[in-house]
Amino acid sequence: MKRCPLAAIFLFASLAVAAAAEAPSELKPFVRGSWQEVLRSHKGHPTLVHFWGVTCGPCKVELPLLGQFMKDHSELDVVTISADLVPNLPGAARAMLEKAGLGSAENWLFSDGFVERLRFEIDPAWQGEIPRTLLIARDGTVSTIEGSAEMPELEKWLVQQKVASK
Amino acid sequence: MLRMSLLATLAFSLCQTTAQAQMSHHQHASEAACEEVELRCASKVTPAFASDGTLWLAWMAGGRVSVASSKDLGRSFSAPVQVSQEKLNLDWGPDARPQIVVEKSGGIALAFSIFRDKAFNGQVLATRSIDGGRSFAELQPITSNNESQRFAALGLDTDGSVFAAWIDKRNRVPAQQEGRKYEGAGLFFASSKDGGATYSEAQLASDNTCECCRLGLAFAGPGRPVVVFRNLFEGGVRDHAVMTFADPVTPGEVRRVSTDDWQISACPHHGPSLSISSAGTYHVAWYTNGKARKGLFYARSQDEGRTFSDPIQLGRSDRNPTRPYVLTGPRGATMVWKEFDGEKTSVNAMISHDEGKSWSKPVTIASTTDTSDHPLLVSDGQATYLSWMTKADGYRLLPIGDGS
Numbered sequence: 179m180k181r182c183p184l185a186a187i188f189l190f191a192s193l194a195v196a197a198a199a200e201a202p203s204e205l206k207p208f209v210r211g212s213w214q215e216v217l218r219s220h221k222g223h224p225t226l227v228h229f230w231g232v233t234c235g236p237c238k239v240e241l242p243l244l245g246q247f248m249k250d251h252s253e254l255d256v257v258t259i260s261a262d263l264v265p266n267l268p269g270a271a272r273a274m275l276e277k278a279g280l281g282s283a284e285n286w287l288f289s290d291g292f293v294e295r296l297r298f299e300i301d302p303a304w305q306g307e308i309p310r311t312l313l314i315a316r317d318g319t320v321s322t323i324e325g326s327a328e329m330p331e332l333e334k335w336l337v338q339q340k341v342a343s344k
Numbered sequence: 345m346l347r348m349s350l351l352a353t354l355a356f357s358l359c360q361t362t363a364q365a366q367m368s369h370h371q372h373a374s375e376a377a378c379e380e381v382e383l384r385c386a387s388k389v390t391p392a393f394a395s396d397g398t399l400w401l402a403w404m405a406g407g408r409v410s411v412a413s414s415k416d417l418g419r420s421f422s423a424p425v426q427v428s429q430e431k432l433n434l435d436w437g438p439d440a441r442p443q444i445v446v447e448k449s450g451g452i453a454l455a456f457s458i459f460r461d462k463a464f465n466g467q468v469l470a471t472r473s474i475d476g477g478r479s480f481a482e483l484q485p486i487t488s489n490n491e492s493q494r495f496a497a498l499g500l501d502t503d504g505s506v507f508a509a510w511i512d513k514r515n516r517v518p519a520q521q522e523g524r525k526y527e528g529a530g531l532f533f534a535s536s537k538d539g540g541a542t543y544s545e546a547q548l549a550s551d552n553t554c555e556c557c558r559l560g561l562a563f564a565g566p567g568r569p570v571v572v573f574r575n576l577f578e579g580g581v582r583d584h585a586v587m588t589f590a591d592p593v594t595p596g597e598v599r600r601v602s603t604d605d606w607q608i609s610a611c612p613h614h615g616p617s618l619s620i621s622s623a624g625t626y627h628v629a630w631y632t633n634g635k636a637r638k639g640l641f642y643a644r645s646q647d648e649g650r651t652f653s654d655p656i657q658l659g660r661s662d663r664n665p666t667r668p669y670v671l672t673g674p675r676g677a678t679m680v681w682k683e684f685d686g687e688k689t690s691v692n693a694m695i696s697h698d699e700g701k702s703w704s705k706p707v708t709i710a711s712t713t714d715t716s717d718h719p720l721l722v723s724d725g726q727a728t729y730l731s732w733m734t735k736a737d738g739y740r741l742l743p744i745g746d747g748s
Binding site for chain 2: 231232233234235236237270291292293294295297298302303305306307308309310324325326
């Protein structure tokens with residue numbers, strides 16, 4: 179009698195995990211203070227932070243390449259931040275991320291109308307041009323790629339991270 | 345004198361701030377103060393003066409474009425008129441805004457872009473009013489082509505015709521069919537002889553320009569439109585160029601404003617500003633993040649854009665200066681831009697009385713503690729005014745002068 183409920187719980191839990199893996203990920207609202215939260219939660223891990231927007235032409239080209247890059251490198255933390263003006267379109271942003279294979283990344287959406295302040299918190303010199311990628315090393319060193327990133331460039335950086343950790 | 349007058353302007357702006365802040369409703373998730381169609385809910389507001397001194401505003405709010413006028417420099421407005429029956433999916437890109445020109449006869453031409461589909465392809469729509477802004481004709485696409493169009497700019501020529509320029513992606517289709525890579529978008533133009541009711545067939549002025557920045561438009565003389573735009577130079581360098589039309593149907597050559605060397609495959613969402621003085625001086629202000637220079641810059645040309653002065657930098661580089669705007673008037677040239685100090689956005693202004701050779705010290709003329717539209721300048725033919733929509737403090741029209 180005791181085994182049945184346990185088996186049921188195990189089955190239910192397994193199904194729930196599988197469902198969670200397949201379900202479209204929710205977009206986290208990026209507001210004042212979120213940037214520090216991102217930095218804190220990925221501290222010590224090589225992290226790629228990608229800023230993009232649904233109306234940005236070069237972003238549409240780059241997003242699937244990043245999706246593949248994430249798939250190929252499970253050791254990397256991937257964070258995307260939709261940095262368009264708000265009101266933003268979570269549905270469109272989520273659909274583009276899913277299509278690009280980035281649905282399971284940590285995905286954020288600018289959700290404060292005062293975008294100047296959000297950008298200032300991230301980088302006072304950034305005026306909002308997208309795409310933009312920040313590569314954050316284990317020691318917190320940030321390398322900024324303005325515009326579309328070249329995948330070989332990302333590969334090279336990741337190799338350097340592995341070498342540095344040895 | 346300059347300082348005193350600017351201080352008076354600042355004091356006026358602070359009074360307005362207090363009064364309007366009490367009326368505003370803070371909704372942090374939105375760039376607008378509210379979701380209705382009124383002016384106080386607008387995210388983008390574009391001004392134009394009629395020749396009789398009436399101020400006209402066209403704004404985006406609540407999914408509509410609305411128009412109203414003021415006979416007392418923005419203290420009170422006529423009942424707003426919405427230019428469409430239905431709610432529109434308006435282009436909310438940072439550099440998108442409704443365009444408005446007011447003819448001497450009182451006719452009003454408007455143009456703005458919408459997102460036509462889920463892929464954010466744009467469409468420029470145009471309309472006009474012939475009854476003093478009481479009603480507007482049914483919205484018409486500015487061109488019959490269905491490829492994406494955005495960032496229309498309208499200008500009123502001296503003969504009353506309306507010149508329109510915009511960014512248009514139609515040329516990517518044949519390129520893709522031929523297997524060629526197509527960068528950016530084309531700069532297209534058309535003109536209207538009936539006050540914006542119908543436009544001539546769209547023509548290409550220059551291909552492969554930046555697809556996501558506003559255009560600067562002015563006239564070098566009757567029938568001679570001039571457009572400044574972020575171009576795509578060799579190697580994907582997104583520096584600025586100017587084109588002087590020989591006449592409204594004949595584009596000129598692409599002339600480089602500055603070699604900033606900003607090679608980037610990205611949307612800067614940050615277009616230039618152009619004004620041409622009665623003496624023929626081209627004044628251009630722009631943003632770059634190039635290898636040669638970074639930040640906001642100004643340069644002038646006295647030979648129709650063939651050569652430009654050495655760029656001068658605007659604003660404090662540690663305060664993220666953005667959105668420059670330049671306007672010449674009978675009392676000289678005025679330039680404004682935004683700066684952000686981590687908490688508040690301020691608009692700084694400076695003035696030149698010698699065709700842009702020298703400028704006054706920058707002075708802060710307005711500020712706000714929440715999001716805001718780009719600062720714009722507008723002239724009634726005598727004074728120059730800052731036109732600025734802010735979420736927290738509403739719409740402001742502030743005279744900028746030096747008392748001369």
